[in-house]
Amino acid sequence: MPAKKLITRQKIIDTAFQIVQMDGMDSLNMRNLAKMCNCSTQPIYLSFKNAEELKSVLERKIAEEFENFINIQISAGEFPEYKAIGMGYIKFAVEQPELFKYLFMRKRGNEGYGNESFDKAIFSIMKNYGLYKNDAAKLHAEMWVFVHGIATMFVTGYLNWDWQTVSEMVSDVFRGLTAKNGGCK
DSSP states (O other), rough: OEEEEEEEEHHHHHHHHHHHHHHHHOOOOOOHHHHHTTSSHHHHHHHHHSSHHHHHHHHHHHHHHHHHHHHHHHHHHEEEEEHHHHHHHHHHHOOOOOHHHHSSSOOOTTOOOHHHHHHHHHHHHHHHHHHHHHHHHHHHHHHHHHHHHHHHHTTTOOOOOHHHHHHHHHHHHHHHHHTTTTTOO
């Protein structure tokens, strides 16, 4: 009978996620991961072809965590749908700074970061504010630059505004951008 696998692929992924969540992607290496899993590196290399495969799986898990976080913010009903996406983006940065840095503050090639919430935001603008796709995409891109700026300032410790101030600023910028573009329905 073959030996029972004690360190599962899922345990490795979950442990790698915890490492990145606490200390960032730069702190993840096979030796550190093995130590946290309380094993040698062998089970890791038996579960993944290489470090790149592990990081690819981990990136999907981090992206799913972000998408789930945004969906929870929308479902909470504290803000209108589109604003909930932006406020959720900032809140994710505050509550999960290392995951936020990995998703949105790392150098990349031309891949960009396509995500479900970006498309959801554009659809929300189209549905709730009566804009066509190109206009909705432009409005969202302008809002995202503003929201991303606030989020990165929180992550880097540049500012620590209260939530009410952030909410008012996001609303003010949204109203200003929609007024500039002829308003919304």
